[in-house]
Amino acid sequence: MFGREAIEYKTREQVQAMRRAGLVVAQAHAAVREAVRPGLTTADLDAVAAGVIEGAGATPSFLGYHGYPATLCVSVNDEIVHGIPGDRQLEPGDVVSVDCGAIVDGWHGDAAFTVVLPDADPADVALSDTTERAMWAGIAALATGERLGVVGDAVEDVVAAAPVTYGIVQEYVGHGIGSAMHQPPEVLNYRARGKSPKLRAGLCVAIEPMLTRGSRMTQVLEDDWTVVTEDGTRAAHWEHTVAIGPEGIWVLTAADGGAQRLAELGVTVAPWE
Ligand code: MF3
Ligand code: CO
Numbered sequence: 020m021f022g023r024e025a026i027e028y029k030t031r032e033q034v035q036a037m038r039r040a041g042l043v044v045a046q047a048h049a050a051v052r053e054a055v056r057p058g059l060t061t062a063d064l065d066a067v068a069a070g071v072i073e074g075a076g077a078t079p080s081f082l083g084y085h086g087y088p089a090t091l092c093v094s095v096n097d098e099i100v101h102g103i104p105g106d107r108q109l110e111p112g113d114v115v116s117v118d119c120g121a122i123v124d125g126w127h128g129d130a131a132f133t134v135v136l137p138d139a140d141p142a143d144v145a146l147s148d149t150t151e152r153a154m155w156a157g158i159a160a161l162a163t164g165e166r167l168g169v170v171g172d173a174v175e176d177v178v179a180a181a182p183v184t185y186g187i188v189q190e191y192v193g194h195g196i197g198s199a200m201h202q203p204p205e206v207l208n209y210r211a212r213g214k215s216p217k218l219r220a221g222l223c224v225a226i227e228p229m230l231t232r233g234s235r236m237t238q239v240l241e242d243d244w245t246v247v248t249e250d251g252t253r254a255a256h257w258e259h260t261v262a263i264g265p266e267g268i269w270v271l272t273a274a275d276g277g278a279q280r281l282a283e284l285g286v287t288v289a290p291w292e
Contacts (some may be wrong), residue, residue, distance in 0.1 A: 021195075021203035028221030029197055033126060034262045034269070034291050037197065037223060040077065040128035041260055041271030043121040047071040048132055049274070051091070051119075057111045057136055061093040064117065065104035072121050080120035080127055080200050087244065092118040092131075094245070099229050099237060099254040100131075100191055101244045111138035114147065116256040120200055127200045129225045130272035131258035142183070142232065143253055149185060150230045150255040153177040157193075157208070157226045158261055158277065159284040161218060162268045168215035171207040174228045186235030188254070191246065193227045196260055220265045227258030264291030 029037065047068040054067045069090040072079050079090040087103075094102035094116040095109070102116070109115060118131035133147040153174040160169035170193070178185050193206030204216045208228040216222070233252030240247060248254055260272045267289030270277025276288045 021205065024203045026195060026203055026216060026222065027197045028219070029223055029262065030221065031291050033197065034223065034264065034271070036124045036126035037128060037260065037262065038269070038271050040121050040123040040126050041130070042274070043072055043075045043077040043123060044119050044128040044130045044272045045274045046075065047119045047121065048117065048130060051117050052132070052134060055109065055115060055134055055136070057109050057113070059109050061095065061102065061104040061107050061109070064093055065089050065091045068119050078122040080122050080129065084200065090119070094118070094254070094256065096253050097247045097251050099188060099231065099246045099248060100256055101246050103242060103244050109136060111136055112140060112143070114143050114253045114255060116254070118256065118258065125198055127196050127198070128260050128272050129196055129200055129258060130260060131227060131256050133255040133257060145183070146185065146230060146232055146253060147255040149177065149181050150228055151257045153228045153230065154226055154257040154259065155280045155284060157228065158259060158268065158270060159281055159286045161224075161261060161263060162281070162286045164218055166215045166217055167204060167206060167224070168211065170226060171209045171211060174208045175210050178230065186231035186233055186248070188229035188231065188235050188237060190237050191229060193225045193258070195223065196225045197223050218263055220263055222263045223260065223271070225258055225260050227256065229254060229256045262291060264289055266291070
């Protein structure tokens with residue numbers, strides 16, 4: 020995807036601008052999470068996020084990206100990522116993945132969460148919980164690892180330890196992020212051979228595992244955006260933007276910087292302030 024393009028290592032000031040963008044994304048997430056319920060359309064969720072981003076004086080990063088027509092990606096049930104908000108009405112038990120990006124002073128934040136609506140199938144809740152745990156394990160691995168490949172190792176370990184089998188999507192991966200939403204390096208969610216980039220201060224990455232309840236194979240719908248599972252099983256997607264600083268890691272799109280979830284994994288966050 021990025022070939023041999025150089026990694027953009029950020030300064031403290033640049034990471035602080037990314038933190039401001041990350042907090043806008045966190046605020047948009049919180050508002051959507053509060054609003055989401057059966058009967059709303061995915062376009063309704065988009066309007067909620069657009070209002071928060073505009074109110075914060077920030078810019079939505081997805082809108083207009085390669086012609087993308089909305090502020091959010093909202094991906095429901097067998098949709099994995101890049102679902103376009105529209106008149107689809109949410110139903111009880113739906114698995115709803117919400118992805119949001121914002122720009123502040125030219126610097127990006129990007130994050131996603133999945134929510135399972137009331138009357139949930141417990142297996143769908145487990146799918147989302149496992150994907151979330153895989154994301155946090157991948158983030159925690161950045162705190163102690165030598166190279167970026169530790170993320171894929173950690174995601175695979177969480178999936179392997181789960182009591183049921185999940186597919187780990189491979190066609191869509193995490194990415195460097197900074198003065199653009201998508202930058203090198205790619206961040207794989209599976210174990211791979213070969214050397215990955217060294218982890219060092221100034222590296223900022225979006226960690227975003229996608230799991231399915233069946234096969235890992237994907238398909239793109241006629242709209243040229245929506246990615247669905249080939250076998251029709253449901254999928255979940257979780258994502259955070261993370262900065263590596265001189266003292267440790269900082270989850271820029273988490274309101275608390277990742278403190279609570281990372282403490283559970285034995286990691287202390289180190290805001291680069
Ligand atoms: N957050 C998505 C990604 O992770 C980006 C969505 S791109 C858009 O990398 F084109 F849909 F806007
Ligand atoms: Co992303």
